[in-house]
Amino acid sequence: MADKIMRVEHVSKRFDGLLAVDxxxxxFASGSITALIGPNGAGKTTLFAIVSGFLRPxxxxxxxxxGDITGQPSHRLARMGIARTFQIVQPFADLSVHxxxxxxxxxxxxxxxxxxxxAAEVAGLVGLGDLLERRAAxxxxxxxxxLELARALAIxxxxxxxxxxxxxxxxxxxxxxxxxxxxxxxxxxxIVMIEHVMQAVMSLAxxxxxxxxxxxxxxxxxxxxxxxxxxxxxxxxRGAAGRLAAVGGGNG
Amino acid sequence: xxxxxxxxxxxVVVALALVPAVVTSNVALNFMVTVLLIALxxxxxxxxxxxxxxxxxxxxxxxxxxxxxxxILQVRYGVNxxxxxxxxxxxxxxxxxxxxxxxxxxxxxxxxFALVTLAFAEVLRILASVTPITGAGVGxxxxxxxxxxxxxxxxxxxxxxxxxALVAISLIVARVIEASRFGAWLVAVRENExxxxxxxxxxxxxxxxxxxxxxxxxxxxxxxxxxxxxxxDSGIAFGPWxxxxxxxxxxxxxxxxxxxxxxxxxxxxMLGELAKLVAGxxxxxxxxxxxxxxxxxxxxxxxxxxxxxxxxxxxxxxxxTPAPTPMRRRDG
Amino acid sequence: xLSPVILIPAxxxxxxxxxxxxxxxxxxxxxxxxxxxxxFAHGALLTAAMFAAFFVHRLLGLDxxxxxxxxxxxxxxxxxxxxxxxxxxxxxxEDRNILLVTLGLAVIIENGLLYAFRADTRTINLDYAFxxxxxxxxxLAVPRVVAFGVVIVVALILWFVMSRTxxxxxxxxxxxEKLGAELSGIDVAHIYAVTFGLGTACLAIAACLLIPTYYVxxxxxxxxxxxxxxxxxxxxxxxxxxxxxxxLFVGVVESLSGLYLGESLGQLGIFxxxxxxxxxxxxxxxxxxx
Numbered sequence: 024m025a026d027k028i029m030r031v032e033h034v035s036k037r038f039d040g041l042l043a044v045d046x047x048x049x050x051f052a053s054g055s056i057t058a059l060i061g062p063n064g065a066g067k068t069t070l071f072a073i074v075s076g077f078l079r080p081x082x083x084x085x086x087x088x089x090g091d092i093t094g095q096p097s098h099r100l101a102r103m104g105i106a107r108t109f110q111i112v113q114p115f116a117d118l119s120v121h122x123x124x125x126x127x128x129x130x131x132x133x134x135x136x137x138x139x140x141x142a143a144e145v146a147g148l149v150g151l152g153d154l155l156e157r158r159a160a161x162x163x164x165x166x167x168x169x170l171e172l173a174r175a176l177a178i179x180x181x182x183x184x185x186x187x188x189x190x191x192x193x194x195x196x197x198x199x200x201x202x203x204x205x206x207x208x209x210x211x212x213x214i215v216m217i218e219h220v221m222q223a224v225m226s227l228a229x230x231x232x233x234x235x236x237x238x239x240x241x242x243x244x245x246x247x248x249x250x251x252x253x254x255x256x257x258x259x260x261r262g263a264a265g266r267l268a269a270v271g272g273g274n275g
Numbered sequence: 276x277x278x279x280x281x282x283x284x285x286x287v288v289v290a291l292a293l294v295p296a297v298v299t300s301n302v303a304l305n306f307m308v309t310v311l312l313i314a315l316x317x318x319x320x321x322x323x324x325x326x327x328x329x330x331x332x333x334x335x336x337x338x339x340x341x342x343x344x345x346x347i348l349q350v351r352y353g354v355n356x357x358x359x360x361x362x363x364x365x366x367x368x369x370x371x372x373x374x375x376x377x378x379x380x381x382x383x384x385x386x387x388f389a390l391v392t393l394a395f396a397e398v399l400r401i402l403a404s405v406t407p408i409t410g411a412g413v414g415x416x417x418x419x420x421x422x423x424x425x426x427x428x429x430x431x432x433x434x435x436x437x438x439x440a441l442v443a444i445s446l447i448v449a450r451v452i453e454a455s456r457f458g459a460w461l462v463a464v465r466e467n468e469x470x471x472x473x474x475x476x477x478x479x480x481x482x483x484x485x486x487x488x489x490x491x492x493x494x495x496x497x498x499x500x501x502x503x504x505x506x507x508d509s510g511i512a513f514g515p516w517x518x519x520x521x522x523x524x525x526x527x528x529x530x531x532x533x534x535x536x537x538x539x540x541x542x543x544x545m546l547g548e549l550a551k552l553v554a555g556x557x558x559x560x561x562x563x564x565x566x567x568x569x570x571x572x573x574x575x576x577x578x579x580x581x582x583x584x585x586x587x588x589x590x591x592x593x594x595x596t597p598a599p600t601p602m603r604r605r606d607g
Numbered sequence: 608x609l610s611p612v613i614l615i616p617a618x619x620x621x622x623x624x625x626x627x628x629x630x631x632x633x634x635x636x637x638x639x640x641x642x643x644x645x646x647f648a649h650g651a652l653l654t655a656a657m658f659a660a661f662f663v664h665r666l667l668g669l670d671x672x673x674x675x676x677x678x679x680x681x682x683x684x685x686x687x688x689x690x691x692x693x694x695x696x697x698x699x700x701e702d703r704n705i706l707l708v709t710l711g712l713a714v715i716i717e718n719g720l721l722y723a724f725r726a727d728t729r730t731i732n733l734d735y736a737f738x739x740x741x742x743x744x745x746x747l748a749v750p751r752v753v754a755f756g757v758v759i760v761v762a763l764i765l766w767f768v769m770s771r772t773x774x775x776x777x778x779x780x781x782x783x784e785k786l787g788a789e790l791s792g793i794d795v796a797h798i799y800a801v802t803f804g805l806g807t808a809c810l811a812i813a814a815c816l817l818i819p820t821y822y823v824x825x826x827x828x829x830x831x832x833x834x835x836x837x838x839x840x841x842x843x844x845x846x847x848x849x850x851x852x853x854x855l856f857v858g859v860v861e862s863l864s865g866l867y868l869g870e871s872l873g874q875l876g877i878f879x880x881x882x883x884x885x886x887x888x889x890x891x892x893x894x895x896x897x
Contacts, residue, residue: 075473101475109473115466126463129456130475138456178475330706332647381886385702386645390836391885397833398878405872519714526707559721559825566715573704573711574697 028053028182028213029074034083036069043069045237046083051182056204056214058224058245061234062257067217068110070234071184075107076100087182102130106180108171110187110217114159120146121155123170127177142177149173149203164191168200176207183207185216189223197223225249233257284450287534288443295432304431308503310544311438312496316517317524317536318445319493324522325531326452327485328465329384333392334521336374336399337490339512341367341497346415346507347408349425356426360498367494368487375486379479384468393518400513414508417501426502434503441499442537445492449533452488461485462531493521523565527572529581538581543568616745617862623751625858626758627816631831632838632850633762634809640845641782641802642690644702647709650832651716652807656682656814657823658720664731664818671731672753675815679808686807691800721825728824736819754816761812762851765805769847778802782845834861837881 027050036044044066051057059067072078074085076097084093092100097107106127115123124142125135132138146152149169154162162170168188175183185204189197197220204227208214218224224231224245231248233241235257241248248254294307316338324330345363348354354362378391403409410416421427428434452458463471464478472478501507511517520543525531528539546568547561554560576583631653638646656678663674689712698704739746769775780788781798789795813831821827838857842849857877864876 077469077472096477097472098475098477101473107473109470113467113470113473115463115470117466118462122459126459126471126476127474129459133456135454135456135459138459174470174474328703330703332706332710377886383885386706387885389647389706390645390840391882394833394836394878394882394885398875398882401872401875401878519710522707522710557722558726559718562718563715563722566711566713566718569711569714570693570697570708573707574699577699577704 026053027051028088030086031070031074032084032086034070034073034080034085036066036073036078037081042237044073044080047234047237047239048083049232049239049242051213051215052230053213054208054211055229056208056216056227058228058231059215059217059234060219060221060224060231060248061240064236065234066237067234068186071107071186071217075105075184101178101180104179104181105184106175106178106182107184108168108175108186108188110190112167112171114162114167114170116158116160118159119155120151120157120159120162120170120173123159124151124173124177127174130178142173145173145177148176148206150199165193165196168192172203176212180212182213182215185214185218187217187219189218189220201226280450280454281447284443284446284533287537288439288446291439291442292436295435301431304435306544306548308431308435308438310540311435311442311537312499312503313520313524313544314537314540315438315442315445315496315499316493316521317528317540318442318449319489319491319496320521321489321525321530321532321536322449322452322492323482323485323489325525325535326449326458326461326465327482327489328462329379329482329486330389330522331392331486331489331518332389332522333394333396333518334489334493335513335515335517336392336396337367337371337493338497338500338517338521339396339399339403339507339509340370340490341494342501342507342512343403343409343415343497344494345498345501346417349417350415351408355424356502357424360426360495360502363498363501364491364495367497368491371490371494372483372487375483375490379482379486393515396513396515396518400509403509403513409507409509412509414506414511417505419505427505434499438499438503441495445495446533446537448488448492453533457481457484465531519562519565523569525579527568527579529579532579532581535579535581539579542580612744613866614863617866618859619745619747620751621859621862622855623747623755623858624862625855626755627813627854628831628834628838628858629851629854630758630761630809630813630816632835632842632854633765633847634806634813635835636839636842636845636847636850637765637809638803638806639839640847641778642799644694644705644709645836646803646806647706648689648712648716649806649810649835650828651713651720652682652686652828653810653814653831654720654823654825654828655716656811657818657821657827658724659811660814660818661729661731661823670733671815671818672757675757675812678811678815682811683804683808685804687800687804689807690803691796694803695796695799717825717829724825726824728822730822731818733819748820750816750819757812757816761809762847765809765847768805774798774801833881834877837877837884840881840884 030050032048034044034047035042047070059070061067069078073080076095076099079094084091086092087103087105092103115126121139121142124145125138128138128141128145132141143155146155149172151166151169151173154166159170168191172185172188189200192200201223204214228245231243231245232239233248233254240253240257241251295304298304298307316334319337320331320334341363344366345359348359348362349356374392374395378388383391405411419427421429452461460471460476461481463476464481468478497512523543524539525536526539527542528537529535543565546564550561550564572579635646635649638644659678660671660674663669663677664671669677693712694705694708697708735749738749740749740752769779777788777793777798778801780793781795785795834857838850838853841857842853860880861877864872868876
């Protein structure tokens with residue numbers, strides 16, 4: 024049994040009566056890639072926000088390397104090695120790509136020169152090496168996603184939380200990103216990813232956790248998940264409703 | 276920090292230091308002292324507003340604290356003026372840290388932050404206008420004592436050196452912030468607070484620190500004001516005029532830049548003098564012009580006058596650069 | 608403790624003054640609720656309206672209450688123009704810019720008035736200004752009672768406009784969901800300007816209600832603006848009902864703290880309350896957003 028870098032124990036989060044995360048317990052094995060999947064509104068991003076210190080859970084606790092980190096502010100968790108990206112990219116819009124990444128690199132490197140040098144190196148790693156002087160706001164969708172990834176990597180995390188870094192990319196861009204993510208894992212970083220692109224989940228993940236309506240409904244290796252009837256139900260129920268609406272809404 | 280970064284700064288300060296050698300009229304020197312005073316107040320605002328993105332509408336709170344502490348310590352407690360000056364700055368910093376801590380810890384930002392700073396300044400103004408220790412409605416008059424030990428001088432020139440030294444220090448502070456991790460993190464908080472926090476930046480600490488430095492610089496201007504005019508009252512010290520000048524200078528000169536506040540103060544004060552020339556010494560007119568310039572700068576030159584110069588310089592230097600090679604190839 | 612003989616009149620007078628505060632705050636909260644901007648020019652616009660009411664009386668001999676009929680549409684148009692042709696184009700839709708542009712407007716208006724009319728304080732003499740109604744235990748000033756009544760009527764009209772007219776529905780739609788409103792064909796720039804115009808029109812009415820008993824100088828409006836901010840924050844940013852209740856509440860608080868602490872410290876009470884509310888209950892004490 025590989026050792027667990029993070030354990031989530033009976034975590035719940037309520038927003039104005041809506042139970043976004045409902046008594047979820049799971050853990051992430053060190054050095055693995057874990058995927059968190061589920062229909063929209065399943066509570067995946069809320070769970071991310073909780074384990075990265077952006078939200079305080081109403082119940083339960085989060086353990087990281089054996090210590091309780093529940094409710095700790097995000098900047099402190101980042102210092103402990105937990106990095107996250109945002110589903111909707113959050114660049115430092117007016118700064119260059121180089122500066123953006125350097126902000127993260129500064130965490131372990133107080134000197135400007137050292138941070139900028141480290142930032143340039145990370146930029147190369149995710150394929151932003153040629154765009155260092157570009158203003159972050161002017162990046163394409165795929166450029167923005169790479170920047171999210173680069174900044175998070177720049178803090179040299181031990182646990183990397185990726186929130187839909189592949190969403191909005193075209194198939195060839197996705198193909199380019201897969202080896203990048205794998206390379207990060209091979210450097211010893213534990214990765215947890217929220218992802219809708221199933222092809223990526225199947226090819227990258229060691230373990231998959233499925234959330235639906237705030238609850239954990241299945242977990243296991245990708246192939247076993249693909250055949251799990253509860254998972255298919257959770258997805259197809261909504262999928263079918265969506266198709267019916269599309270047919271009724273107009274024959275476009 | 277390399278010499279290259281400090282060189283332009285040194286040139287500007289040396290140029291300003293030559294002013295008393297050229298200018299002898301008291302009126303002109305007085306004008307330059309006012310410009311530098313506003314540049315100092317503006318640099319204070321710029322540290323928090325320009326680099327940190329937190330727009331305060333109540334920087335008079337710090338200016339007034341500096342002015343009153345300097346004056347009251349001398350007049351009521353017989354404290355040496357130089358020491359009073361230093362304690363004025365320290366108290367200003369403390370007030371900044373306190374207001375910053377309560378405001379930022381409760382998550383105030385944007386308009387809410389502007390409002391709360393405005394309210395704090397008003398509270399201090401009302402307190403100063405009623406409590407006996409400040410001289411209430413009458414104000415506090417510092418006794419004339421023309422000795423350097425009492426930080427008073429026969430001529431205006433020594434005052435000019437002092438305010439120039441303070442401005443030089445504030446320029447260095449701004450430059451050091453720009454070239455440091457603290458500055459990079461502060462700018463990151465301005466650009467996107469959530470992203471900064473996710474990267475390990477303690478956003479609240481950055482903002483409170485910036486506000487402390489900001490308040491110290493602005494308080495220094497207040498201390499100087501008290502010593503220069505030897506009089507403080509609640510309207511001067513905590514009135515809204517200084518809060519407006521504080522943000523006007525950096526925004527017009529170039530927000531979040533080292534020289535923005537100095538440039539802006541010069542532009543604003545020259546416009547004010549120009550208005551006086553055109554319309555006589557009519558109250559209000561200079562501020563009407565400031566208001567118009569503020570809106571025009573926001574609308575058409577978001578990087579301030581400095582930004583316009585910069586673009587002009589780029590334009591000119593591009594125009595003078597020899598044409599790139601492809602042109603020649605077409606000839607051949 | 609003070610006896611009811613002093614307390615009851617103080618509370619009643621506080622309520623009457625609070626009604627005018629509420630009207631000033633109503634304009635502010637309306638603009639905030641729809642445009643999501645804090646209008647720092649609000650106080651200066653109130654001052655401008657008070658000057659307008661003063662000169663309409665001085666030059667045309669019009670009673671301030673009648674002047675309201677003339678000035679309200681005039682200030683609506685003025686506010687509409689300000690938002691449409693100055694604030695919106697200059698600010699490029701950025702919050703920080705809007706702060707600066709409205710601050711710039713405040714500086715221009717206030718000092719323009721100072722330049723034009725000097726710092727002199729002016730008052731109007733009206734024969735009804737000092738008339739009172741005797742309720743047995745308390746005397747109420749007639750102009751304040753009139754003001755209270757007018758504010759209630761204005762609030763009712765505003766409520767009617769917002770809930771029963773197409774423009775009102777469009778305003779509420781924009782306040783709730785700007786993008787959706789835009790997609791369904793509402794001219795958002797127009798609605799923004801209409802809202803700003805309505806907020807400014809409220810100030811014209813408030814000015815006409817104030818001028819019979821108050822004075823005007825280039826800074827007269829500032830006394831009300833921080834109070835209005837306090838009310839808006841207290842009542843919940845953007846809440847019309849909150850502004851009304853908050854206005855009355857603040858009127859009473861000011862009247863009572865003035866009684867206990869004296870005039871200038873009474874003002875202090877308001878600011879301290881304002882800061883505390885901002886720090887601890889930034890969503891307001893009561894009332895929800897529009």
